[in-house]
Structure formats: structure tokens, C-alpha cells
Amino acid sequence: xxxxxxxxxxxxxxxxxxxxxxxxxxxxxxxxxxxxxxxxxxxxxxxxxxxxxxxxxxxxxxxxxxxxxxxxxxxxxxxxxxxxxxxxxxxxxxxxxxxxxxxxxxxxxxxxxxxxxxxxxxxxxxxxxxxxxxxxxxxxxxxxxxxxxxxxxxxxxxxxxxxxxxxxxxxxxxxxxxxxxxxxxxxxxxxxxxxxxxxxxxxxxxxxxxxxxxxxxxxxxxxxxxxxxxxxxxxxxxxxxxxxxxxxxxxxxxxxxxxxxxxxxxxxxxxxxxxxxxxxxxxxxxxxxxxxxxxxxxxxxxxxxxxxxxxxxxxxxxxxxxxxxx
Amino acid sequence: xxxxxxxxxxxxxxxxxxxxxxxxxxxxxxxxxxxxxxxxxxxxxxxxxxxxxxxxxxxxxxxxxxxxxxxxxxxxxxxxxxxxxxxxxxxxxxxxxxxxxxxxxxxxxxxxxxxxxxxxxxxxxxxxxxxxxxxxxxxxxxxxxxxxxxxxxxxxxxxxxxxxxxxxxxxxxxxxxxxxxxxxxxxx
Numbered sequence: 001x002x003x004x005x006x007x008x009x010x011x012x013x014x015x016x017x018x019x020x021x022x023x024x025x026x027x028x029x030x031x032x033x034x035x036x037x038x039x040x041x042x043x044x045x046x047x048x049x050x051x052x053x054x055x056x057x058x059x060x061x062x063x064x065x066x067x068x069x070x071x072x073x074x075x076x077x078x079x080x081x082x083x084x085x086x087x088x089x090x091x092x093x094x095x096x097x098x099x100x101x102x103x104x105x106x107x108x109x110x111x112x113x114x115x116x117x118x119x120x121x122x123x124x125x126x127x128x129x130x131x132x133x134x135x136x137x138x139x140x141x142x143x144x145x146x147x148x149x150x151x152x153x154x155x156x157x158x159x160x161x162x163x164x165x166x167x168x169x170x171x172x173x174x175x176x177x178x179x180x181x182x183x184x185x186x187x188x189x190x191x192x193x194x195x196x197x198x199x200x201x202x203x204x205x206x207x208x209x210x211x212x213x214x215x216x217x218x219x220x221x222x223x224x225x226x227x228x229x230x231x232x233x234x235x236x237x238x239x240x241x242x243x244x245x246x247x248x249x250x251x252x253x254x255x256x257x258x259x260x261x262x263x264x265x266x267x268x269x270x271x272x273x274x275x276x277x278x279x280x281x282x283x284x285x286x287x288x289x290x291x292x293x294x295x296x297x298x299x300x301x302x303x304x305x306x307x308x309x310x311x312x313x314x315x316x317x318x319x320x321x322x323x324x325x326x
Numbered sequence: 327x328x329x330x331x332x333x334x335x336x337x338x339x340x341x342x343x344x345x346x347x348x349x350x351x352x353x354x355x356x357x358x359x360x361x362x363x364x365x366x367x368x369x370x371x372x373x374x375x376x377x378x379x380x381x382x383x384x385x386x387x388x389x390x391x392x393x394x395x396x397x398x399x400x401x402x403x404x405x406x407x408x409x410x411x412x413x414x415x416x417x418x419x420x421x422x423x424x425x426x427x428x429x430x431x432x433x434x435x436x437x438x439x440x441x442x443x444x445x446x447x448x449x450x451x452x453x454x455x456x457x458x459x460x461x462x463x464x465x466x467x468x469x470x471x472x473x474x475x476x477x478x479x480x481x482x483x484x485x486x487x488x489x490x491x492x493x494x495x496x497x498x499x500x501x502x503x504x505x506x507x508x509x510x511x512x513x514x
Contacts, residue, residue: 176486201355201357246455247455248455248456248457248458251407251456251457252406264406297357301357302355302357303357304402306457306458306460306461307458
């Protein structure tokens, strides 16, 4: 599969020029567009000057070391330098001003989400004053449309950087420190983001999706995520749960409502409802899930998940069970 | 080409041939071990006696004794698999310490492997089927590195929050002290 095809198959807008929120729109309108226009004008002027210098005919008797030409050239170079300094200074002021607006503290009605960077996935927690109402998910951040969201950024291992280009600027996740970033989505839709700080082997396969949805469906999603996983209904999924709990899976993964409660890997309580697997690497389909469970090292070499040699029957039962986790 | 130049080249080639493999070995990262041995089980035997006909001996020395990446992965697993819950950071507490030279069940890699896979009386649980063989060998390498049984250049560094002194850049600025020794004697 070519890179372009792969990019095509992923959901989510992923472009700083296609803003979905006020901050990205401001960055495009106040910084990108003026800088682009200025660069185009400068490029045209420089090429024109170059062409003029190349193709100008010397008047007869003109000497290249004529002392009368010196002041003229000095004035031309001085003027160009002055214009450059002025343009750069204007952009400096515009940059600082835009930065202040983009990072200004949002209103009081902001919701708080904790994002923890791991090698190589994103842990997402919606906290509440009651711990039993906490929601843990991975690589997928649901936000309500039109409401500011404050992200509390942490890291457990190395420095990562959170960057959804269609929504806001990037911010680092630094181990041992807490950073924060806010964003707001004005339109419903899916926005893709990436880790923007090299963080090891699978840095390139560390993406996430921000799903912006209307307040009502966001509340519905949050309520549904608070549920624990149900008891398996038929014999196949019951066998799948046994396989999950009896193998190495619960050493790292949690499924709320079962004894599996480890926080080393992503929480799988609602795995079936997520759009992608392995931090935006694969679309969440049964075949991809099977490949990922059996040999993650083939898909994402160096990922912390070990290969799992399951018998075909056990694997099918496990997949059936994991698909019920919605 | 002069003969001296040729012999220098030969020496360089020899040095590369000798040092190259060892240098690389320390940093090799092998991710895809296939087929996986999900249930760490039959690799270790403590006595020669066994049922059935003689079988081929498996290499049980462990692949990570000279591999810094394997040791650091072992350190990650040591925390994530909650070894710290009983052994703490090697100093022991509920379980025996791991950073001294006293080993109840032996210090050889295969002994430590067996301890992890089979468990031991009085509290050490069995991790059979819960870790792959590779992961157990990584743990073995890290556990042995704690008591200095591995070369120093592959052992992991101490965690930042466990340093005896805080890092230089986070200590208050002091004034330079005049040493009683002349500068030439400070670094003999």
C-alpha cells in the first residue's frame, strides 16, 4: 500500500490550512496568509531584479569599476536591507500578537481532559470529582463543538508533542511536568493529529483523532464510555473473555468490569467503538485487529506489545469478544 | 603505497573486525522475534534428569547479557510488571533484595529465568504464560545488572528521582572555593 493510499484511508482533517477552530483560523488568517503573500511578492521582485541584471545591456563606454556607480549600489542594497528588517519586524509583532490570542485562557465553561503521551500512543482521561465516573480511552479525543477544551499534557517516558494542525498549534508533553493547551472545534467532524517531537522508533505511527460532535451526542458518548464492559452473552465471546484473562493480555491492558485492570497499555473497555488501532496506524477492522494481536512487531516494530501466539480458535473467540466491547 | 600505510590500514581493518561486532551487539535492537514463545515454559531445566529420550539442549544463557536495549526494556518491565511491589528498586522489602550478592536460588541467568517463570515459595508468583520468553530474558538481564553481574556499559542508569545528589543545574549556585592543592596536583 502506498503512503498516499494509506493517508487517504484515515479519517480526519489534517491541515493547518483547513482550520476547524478559531485558533487554527487565526493562525492561518493572521500569519500564514500574510507571510505567503509577502513571500510571493518578494520572490517575484527578486527574480525580476535578477532578470534585469542578467539581460540589461551596458551602454557603450560603461565601465564595471566606474566610481560613480558605487553610491547608487550602496543605496539599493541599503534600501533592500531596510525593507527586509521592516517586514520581519512586522511579522515578529504579528507573531507575538497571534500567539497571545491563541494561548489566552479560555472561558470558565471549558472541559478538562488529561492527555498522557506514551511510546507510542496517547492515553486520554476524562476526570471527574467522583473517580468511578472517570473515563479512560486511547488515541481518540471526543470534544463538544463550540466549547473550549483544556488539555492537561503529561508524558511517562520521553518528550512528545501534541499537534492537531486543523485545530491549534503544537505543545510538548514533557516527562515530570504538566503542560496545558486549549483548543476549540467550531464544526463537527474528525480532526487528525500527530506527535510532533521525535520520540523513538514509532514516532511516525503515533497519531490521534479528535472527534468533535454536538453537545448532546458528546454527553451521550461520555455516558456510554462510563459503562463497564458487559458480561459476554454467548459461548464464543465467553470463551474470548477467558482467553483474554488467561493469557498475557491483562498484564498490560484493562477492561472495566473484569479483573483486568493494568494501566501499562491502552484501556480496552470500549475498544470496539474506536476508529483506529495502534495509535492511528490501522483502521479498526476485525482483520487488522487479528494481525495486531498476533504480531504487532510486524506492523509497528519496537512497539511495547509482544507477539501473541494464539491458536486459531482462541484468536477467533478473542476477536469476537473484543468486538463486543463497544 | 608505502608499506607503513598498508600496515596501518591492515591494523584498522583488524580493529574494525574485532571491535565492530562487539560494539554493535551492545546497541542491537531486535523487535520481531518469530515465532513468539508466548508461554515461557520449557527453556530451563535445573537437573539433567528428564523423562523420555534425550533431546537437543536449548541455549539458555539469555540473549541480553551484553545488550543495553534489552536491559533497559527489562527495567521498564520490572516497573510495569510490579516487581517493585515486593523487591522495590532492588533493595528488597517484602521480597528479598536483588542488588546484593546473595542469591537464594542462584545467580546464573537460567536460575533467575526459572525463578520468574516458575515462581518460588513464600510469595514469588509464577509468570508462566504471562510474559514471552524474550521479555523474561530482558528481566533476567536487568535483575542481574542490579548486582553488577553485567558489564557496566550495558547497565541502565539510575532514575532521575533516585539520584543521591540533585542534578547540577538544579542545585543553588555556590562560590568557587580555593583548594589547598595546587591545580597541577588536583588531577594527577
